[in-house]
Amino acid sequence: MIYKILLICVNIFHVNTFSLNMQINNEIQKPLYRYWNCIGFENIMDDHIINNKPFKFEVGSIPLITWQNDDKKLVSTLNACKHMGSKLDSGSICNGNLYCPYHGIKHTIEDSCGIIKKHDGKIWWSYNPIDNNIPTIPYFNDSTYVSTYLTFDMKESLPFCIYNSLDLNHPEFVHNGLGFGSNIAPENYKTYLNNPEKLGISFDYITKSSIKAINYDMKIKDRTANYNEVIYPSTSWSKVSSINDIEKNIIIGVSMLPLKENLTRWYITLRHNYMSDIVGKEIMKHATKYILNQDKSQFEKQIKNNKLKEFISWRQGLKYEYHMIPLRNYYNDYKFPSIDDFIIELSKDNW
Ligand code: FES
Ligand SMILES: [Fe+2]
Secondary structure: OHHHHHHHHHHHHHHHHHHHHHHHHHHHOOOHHHOOEEEEEHHHHHHHHHOOOOEEEEEOOEEEEEEEOOOOOEEEEEOOOOOOOOOOOOOEEEOOEEEOOOOOOEEOHHHOOOEEEEEOOEEEEEOOOOOOOOOOOOOOOOOOOEEEEEEEEEOOOHHHHHHHHOOOOOHHHHOOOOOOOOOOOOEEEEEEEEEOOEEEEEEEEEOOHHHHHHOOOOOOOOEEEEEEEEEOOOEEEEEEEEOOEEEEEEEEEEEEEEEEOOEEEEEEEEEEOOOOOHHHHHHHHHHHHHHHHHHHHHHHOOOOOHHHHHHHOOOOOOOOOOOHHHHHHHOOOOOOOOHHHHHHHHHHOOO
16 A cells, blocks of 8 residues: 555656656756767877877867877867868977967967767866856776767757667567567656756667677576666666666766767767676677667668758657657757857857
C-alpha cells in the first residue's frame, strides 16, 4: 500500500515538473557560442603544441584558431587576420605569439576571442560563457574506469542528433543485426524532467544473446538497466548496467559540435569499469563503433531540406515519447551558430 502511494506521488512529481519544465525552457536558450563547445580531444591539441602549430576549428560557421602561449595558456581567436584578412592557421608561433603568414602581424592573448579550456580529456571553447561549469561525462576522474575516445561525423542537425540519443523506438529498426535493438518492448520507462537544462529517461531493455556474448565480463540475465540524459544544448550520455550485476557500468557520452546545418561532429567518450584490459577495451570500442555506424547510416537517410523537415516532423508520435515534448522545447529557439550572427555579437561587444 505504502509502495502504491509512493508510486502515485512519483507520478504526480513527474507531471508537475514536466509542466514546470515546459515553462522554463523558453527562457534558457542563448546562442550556442555562449555554451561550452567541445572542439576536439586533448591529444590532438597536445600534438599541435609539441609541433608548435596552431589548431584550427569551427563552431558552426565561426572559424577559430587556438594555440598555446608562453604561459602555457591556450589562446583562441578568429581564424582571420586583423590586417588584411588572411587565415591564420598556416601562421607560425614564436615566443607564444601567433604570426600571420601574409605580412607577419603578431597575435597575442590581447586578441583573444572566447575562452578555451581543457576538461575531461577534451578541449572546450565558449564566447562569454553563461556558466563556468563544463559538462562532464560521469565517472570522470574515477580510476576504476577506463576511457576510450572516438570521433564520428553525423549527417544530421544538432537537435535531431539529440532527439536520436533519447529515442527509445529506433533500436528495434536501426540497431538490428548484431546491434542491441529488439522488438521486445522496454519496461519501466520513466522520465526525469525536473531540471531546466537536463532531461533524462530510464528503462529496462531486453538483452540479446549477441550482447551477452560481447559483455563476457558482466553477468546479464535478461535485461539491462539504462539511464539516458541530455544536458542542453550539446551533451548526451547513457549508462547501461546489468540488473543483476549493478556495480558494472558502461557509459557512452557524446559531446556534439555542429559543423553545418545538417552535419554534427560527435566527440564520444566511452567509459567502463569492466572489460578494462586491452582486449576488453578493444572489444568495447569496436562494438560501440558498430552501433554508432548504424546511427550514422540512418542519419544519411534523413531529409536534408530543413524546411520540409520542420513542416513534416512530429505530426505523428510514438510510444515512449513523453519526454520528447520538453526535449523539443529545448530547441525551439535553437539556431545553427553562424558567423553572421557572431559578427553582430562581436560588434555589440566592441570586440
Ligand atoms: S593579412 Fe595578416 S599580416 Fe597582413
Ligand atoms: Fe542509436
